[in-house]
Amino acid sequence: MSKIETTNPYTNLKIESYNTFSSEKVTTILETSKDVFNRWKLVEVKERVKLLDNVADVLSKNINTYSQLITDEIGKPISESKAEIEKCIYLCDFYKKNANLLLADELIETEANESFISYDPLGVILAIMPWNYPFWQVMRFAIPALTSGNTALLKHATNVTGCALIIQDVFEKAKYPKGCFQTLIVDHDQIEKIIENDIIKAVSLTGSEQAGRKIAAIAGKNLKKTVLELGGNNACIILEDADLNKHMTTIIKSRMQNTGQSCIAAKRFIVVEAIYDEFLKIFTSKIKELNCGDPSKESTDIGVLARQDLADTLEDQVQKSIEKGANIHFGNKRNQTYYQPTILTKVEPGMPVFDEETFGPVASIIKVKDKNEAYEMASNSKLGLGTMIFTKDSEDAKKHVSNIEDGSFFINELVKSDPRLPFGGTKASGYGRELSREGLLEFVNIKTVYINK
Template identity: 80%
Template sequence: MSIIETTNPYTNNKIKSYTKFTSEKVNLMLKTADNTFKEWKLVSLKDRAKLLDNVANVLHENIESYSKLITDEMGKPISESKAEIEKCILLCDFYRKNADLLLADELIKTEAQESFISYDPLGVILAIMPWNYPFWQVMRFAIPTLTSGNTTLLKHASNVTGCSLIIEDIFEKSGYPKGCFQTLLVDHNQIEKIIEDDIVKAISLTGSEKAGRKIAEIAGKNLKKSVLELGGNNACIILEDANLEKYMDTIVKSRMQNTGQSCIAAKRFIVVESIYDKFLKNFTTKIKDLKSGDPSNKDTNFGVMARQDLANTLKEQVEKSINKGANVYFGNKKERTYYQPTILTNVKPGMPVFDEETFGPVASIIKVKDKQEAYDMASNSKFGLGTMIFTNDIEDAKKHISNIEDGSFFINELVKSDPRLPFGGTKASGYGRELSREGILEFVNKKTIYINK
C-alpha cells in the first residue's frame, strides 16, 4: 500500500501519514455516492439548503483548529487561514438564503399551455482541487453542487490531506447523508479510471493549465462535462492618475497575499511611465514592511511557500528572466520553502515572468509610455482570469471593459472571488463558472418542460 505524508513547510516536520485507497475501496465509494444520490435528489431544496446553517456553525465552532491545520499543512499565515474559513461561512449563508431563487423553475411563455425550464441535479460530481486555499476551493465547489442535489467526490492535493478529510467530517457532522461528500485518497494515475466510470457525471478542476488540458481530454473522450479554473497571469494596470496613497496596501496585497500563491494574484504590474518612479518607491517600501516568520504567529503576514519544489520552480523562472534582461530591484533570496518578496524591473514579453504563471511572491514591473500601451500590454497574455486597473477616471476605465477578454475586470480593487458573483476565466485560464447563480447551475440538467392539454 502506498502512503501519503503531510509535512509542515515552515518547520519541515512530518505531520501525519495516510494510506491511499485501494481500487476496491474507490469502487465502493463510487457506488455509495451513486446510491446516496438517488435519495438525496428527492430531498426538498428547502431542506438541503437548511443544512448549510449546520455547515456554517461547524466551521465557526472549529475555526481555530481548522485554521491551524491549514497553516500547518501549507504555510499560510494564520490570519489568512482564519479569513479563509470565515469566507466559507459567508458562502454557506449566501446559498442558504438564495438557493430557492437560483434554482426555481423558469417560466417561458410559448404556444403551450405551460412551458418552463427545470433544473435537475446530474448525479455524482468529481472535484479535483489544489492546496493553496484548501478549504475555500473545495467549499465553493461543494456547497452549490450539493445544494442543487448532486453528490460529490473529492480528490484533493496530497499535501493538504488532513484538510480534505476534515471537510468530509464537516459535512457528516452537519447532517448530510453518508455518501453526499467523500474524500478519495488516490494517486493522479487513478483519476482517469474514476472519470471513465459511468457513475461520475461531470468533473470540476481547479489547478494548472497542464492539469486542465489533461482532465479536459479525458472528460471530452468520455463525453462528460467539465468546469476548469486554471492558471492566471493577471495584469495590474497603474495609470498616471492612480491614487497610490489610498490603494497601495491593496496593490501589495494583490501580489503577496497567500505568499503570492494564487491564480488570481496580480503578477504583472503595468505602470505608466509618468507615475512609474513614485509607484516603484511606494511599492518597495510596503514590500519591505511585510513581516515574515512563523506562519502560526498572528503577527506574521508573509508566510512560506507550500513546498520546496514550488519555490525551486519559481526561482528557475526568475533566473531565466534575469538571463533575458530582467533586473532584480529587491529580494530574490530563497531558503528551502521561504522565498523573499521579490520585485523585478525591466520585464518584457518573452520572459517567463511575463509569459508564464509565477506562483509565488514575485512582482514583475513593466513600464509603458501611456494608457493605450498599458491596456495593450495587459491583453498580451494567453491567460484570462482577471485584470485590475487603478485610476481616478472610472468612466474612462469602464470604456475598456469589453476590450479585456478576461473573466473579471476590477477597478480600484484586487481581483477576488465573491459568493455573489460568478468566478472563472477565459483562454488558457479555463472555462465554466463557480459561485453565484452561474455556479449552482453548472452541474444541473436544464430541462425543457412543454405541456399541452
C-alpha cells in the same frame, strides 16, 4: 496501495501519513455516492439549504482548529487561514438565502398550457482541487453542487490530505446524508479510471493549465462536462492618475496574499511611465514592511511556499528572467521553502515572469508609455483570469471592459472571488463559472418541460 505523507513546509516536520485507497474501496465509494444521490436529489431545495446553517456552525465552532491545520499543511499565515474559513461561512449564508429562488422552476410563456425550465441535478460530480486555498476552493464547488442536488467526490492535492478528510467530516457533522460528500485518497494514475466510470457525470478542476488539458481530454473522450479554473498571470494596470496613497495597501495585497500563491494574484504590474518612479518607490517601501516569519503567528504577513519544488520552480523562473535582462530591484533571497518578497524591474514579454504564472511573492514591474500601451500589454497573455486597473477615471476604465478578454475586470480593487458574482477564466485559464447563479447551474440538467392538456 501507496502512502502519502504531509509535511509542514515551515518546520519541515512530518504531519501525518495516509494510505491511498484500493480499487475496491474506490468502487465502494463511487457506488455509495450514486445510491445517496438517488435519494438526495428527491429532497426539496428548501430542505437542503437548511443544512447550510449546520455547515456554517461547524466551521465557526472549529475555526481555530481548521485554520491551524491549513497553516500547518501549506504554511499560510494563520490570519489568512482564518479569513479563508470565514469566507466559507459567508458562502453558506449566500446560498442559504438565495438557492431556493435561483433553482426554482422558470415559467416560460409559449403555446403550451404550461411550459417551464426545470433545473435537475446531474448526479455524482468529481472535484479535483488544489492546495493553495484548501477549504475555500473545495467549498465554493461543494456548496452549490450539493445544494443543487448532486453528490460530490473530492480528490484533493496530496499535501492537504488532512484538510480533505476534515472537509468530509464537516459535511457529516452538518447532518448531510453519509456519502453525500466523500474524499478520495488516490494517486494521479487512478484518476482516469475514476473519470471513465459511468457513475461520474461531470468534473470540476482547479489547477494548472497542464492538469486542465489532461483532465479535459479524459472527460471529453467520455463525453462528460468539465468546469476548469486554471492558472493566471493577472495584470495590475497603474495609470497616470492612480491614487497610490489610497490604494497601495490593496495593490500590495493583490500580489502578496497567501505568500503570492494565488491564481488571481496580480503577477504583472504594468505602470505608465509618468507615475512609474513614484509607484516603485512607494511599492518598494511597503514590500519592505511586510513581516516574514512563522506562519502560526498572527503578526506574520509572509509565510513560506507550500513545497520545496514550488520554490525551485519560482527560483528558476526568476533566474531565467534575469538572464534575459530583468533586474532585481529588491529581494530574491531564498532559504528552502522561504522566498523573500521580490521586485523585478525591466520585465518584458518573453521572460518567464511575464509569460508564465509565478506562484510566489515575486512582483514583475513593466514600464509603458501610456494608457493605450498599458491595456495592450495587459492583453498580451495566453491566460485570461482577471485584470485590475487603478485610476481616478473609473468611467474611462469601464470603456475598456470589452477590450480585456479575461473572466474578471476590477477597477480600483484586487481581483477576488465573491459568492454573489460568477468566477472563472478565459483562454488558457479555463472555462465555466463557479459561485453565484452561474456556478449553481453548472452541474444541473437545464430541462425543458412542455405540457398540453
